[in-house]
Amino acid sequence: MSQSAGCFDFLRGRRSLNKKGEVSASAESKQPLRHHGGGEVPADPRFLSSCDFGIADENQLCPLLDPLPVYSQYDTVTALDPVVIRTVEIGLDSLDRSLRKLSLTIHDHPETQFEERFAHDTLTAFMTLHGFEVTKHYLGLETAWKAEFTQGKGGRVVGVNAEMDALPGIGHACGHNLVAISGVGVALAIKAALQVHNIPGKVILLGTPGEEGGGGKAILIELGGYKEMDFCLMSHPAPMPPRTVALGTSLAKQDITVKYLGHTAHAGLAPWEGKNALDAAFLAYANVSALRQQMKPNQRVHGIMEGKNWVPNIIPDNAKLRFITRAATRDDVSELRTRVRACFDAAALATGCRHHITLEHAYDELVQNSVLGRIFASFFRERCEGNVISQQFGASTDFGNVTYELPALHPVFGIPTKPGGGNHTKQFAQSARTEEAHEATMLVTKGLALTGVKVIMDDGLFKEIKEGFSKRV
Numbered sequence: 001m002s003q004s005a006g007c008f009d010f011l012r013g014r015r016s017l018n019k020k021g022e023v024s025a026s027a028e029s030k031q032p033l034r035h036h037g038g039g040e041v042p043a044d045p046r047f048l049s050s051c052d053f054g055i056a057d058e059n060q061l062c063p064l065l066d067p068l069p070v071y072s073q074y075d076t077v078t079a080l081d082p083v084v085i086r087t088v089e090i091g092l093d094s095l096d097r098s099l100r101k102l103s104l105t106i107h108d109h110p111e112t113q114f115e116e117r118f119a120h121d122t123l124t125a126f127m128t129l130h131g132f133e134v135t136k137h138y139l140g141l142e143t144a145w146k147a148e149f150t151q152g153k154g155g156r157v158v159g160v161n162a163e164m165d166a167l168p169g170i171g172h173a174c175g176h177n178l179v180a181i182s183g184v185g186v187a188l189a190i191k192a193a194l195q196v197h198n199i200p201g202k203v204i205l206l207g208t209p210g211e212e213g214g215g216g217k218a219i220l221i222e223l224g225g226y227k228e229m230d231f232c233l234m235s236h237p238a239p240m241p242p243r244t245v246a247l248g249t250s251l252a253k254q255d256i257t258v259k260y261l262g263h264t265a266h267a268g269l270a271p272w273e274g275k276n277a278l279d280a281a282f283l284a285y286a287n288v289s290a291l292r293q294q295m296k297p298n299q300r301v302h303g304i305m306e307g308k309n310w311v312p313n314i315i316p317d318n319a320k321l322r323f324i325t326r327a328a329t330r331d332d333v334s335e336l337r338t339r340v341r342a343c344f345d346a347a348a349l350a351t352g353c354r355h356h357i358t359l360e361h362a363y364d365e366l367v368q369n370s371v372l373g374r375i376f377a378s379f380f381r382e383r384c385e386g387n388v389i390s391q392q393f394g395a396s397t398d399f400g401n402v403t404y405e406l407p408a409l410h411p412v413f414g415i416p417t418k419p420g421g422g423n424h425t426k427q428f429a430q431s432a433r434t435e436e437a438h439e440a441t442m443l444v445t446k447g448l449a450l451t452g453v454k455v456i457m458d459d460g461l462f463k464e465i466k467e468g469f470s471k472r473v
């Protein structure tokens with residue numbers, strides 16, 4: 001499997017709140033989904049150039065944006081039995097140090113996509129120890145796993161995701177050690193509530209490999225890994241002020257690889273006999289650079305060049321470009337991909353090289369379930385003293401594909417970072433192992449666990465969640 005950048009490496013602010021401060025509702029009204037064709041760019045996008053989320057206070061967070069939303073109107077949805085809330089909170093408090101240890105252990109053993117063997121073994125052992133029924137190498141994926149717990153008969157099934165992969169050379173620079181322990185914490189806290197209060201239901205924690213490229217969740221969806229779940233939850237860290245969570249969307253993306261095949265020749269003696277694959281790659285790169293001027297502000301094309309046996313006195317007969325295209329929706333990505341493909345085709349034509357284009361699993365944009373978002377926002381504000389904003393992300397995640405399959409929520413939570421030390425930097429890897437980042441992870445974990453228990457217990461809310469899902473996807 002190839003290595004490629006996948007997720008929260010670039011933050012972008014965009015105004016998308018309505019007067020009530022409803023995150024997803026405003027997104028629905030102003031930014032209709034276009035996954036079945038057509039549509040316009042969302043109105044009035046405002047982009048931030050270099051907000052330093054790591055050190056700004058909340059009022060200086062994004063001076064170009066509207067005031068932060070107020071969620072007090074949703075207090076009533078958190079009408080969960082205080083005794084149940086207490087069980088979740090005590091459960092997480094008692095797990096705090098063991099989850100911290102688990103996080104550091106995974107951080108100390110960074111593994112890239114689909115190589116997460118240490119994390120697979122460590123996390124499955126932890127879940128077994130805590131009374132879950134564990135399936136290793138789930139659905140034939142070597143580093144995927146499933147941990148499940150059932151209480152009583154019937155009831156709803158909550159899914160949770162734990163990512164595990166790191167980045168080549170810079171370790172856990174996307175903080176997936178925190179994503180992993182948050183998933184574990186949510187599953188264990190929900191189990192405690194179901195068990196102690198004899199609430200019928202089931203919790204399934206999926207260990208999902210290959211998020212930084214390769215589309216582990218997309219593969220698990222194809223294999224039926226999400227079929228049993230009624231709804232699904234996960235979280236991800238990014239540079240934002242502490243106690244801040246964003247419920248915006250992300251960009252859809254598609255990885256494209258093009259290989260150019262030419263003909264070697266002596267570069268001095270008979271260069272006219274060669275077909276220069278390196279030239280093809282450079283022309284393709286330049287074509288894409290020219291294309292960028294005509295791209296929409298929320299579109300991205302970026303990539304790298306590779307080659308074998310390149311030396312100056314041989315005309316190179318091979319070159320490979322690995323690119324990623326990103327846009328607001330999966331339909332927009334499809335259009336952008338067509339334009340990028342033309343850049344690649346033109347380079348082959350100009351140099352006389354043959355070329356082969358391959359596409360990897362596409363990542364869909366996040367379609368956050370608005371009702372789940374509302375419930376989570378209430379708990380996060382009331383029980384975690386946190387703020388919830390509508391930040392949009394210029395990055396992508398294969399959890400977007402999950403949000404097209406079933407009602408799902410993916411809050412992005414703030415951890416303290418250094419200036420210029422956002423996701424996919426060495427500095428972020430350091431930030432992802434601080435005690436402060438751990439505290440932030442435990443807060444979002446608490447909010448998600450309470451959300452999970454609430455939705456398992458509340459038929460009316462679940463009906464609303466499903467209706468919201470049907471309308472949007």
Ligand SMILES: [Zn+2]
Pocket residue numbers: 005006007008009173174212423424
């Ligand atoms: Zn990432």
Ligand SMILES: [Zn+2]
Pocket residue numbers: 007008174175176211236
């Ligand atoms: Zn990530």
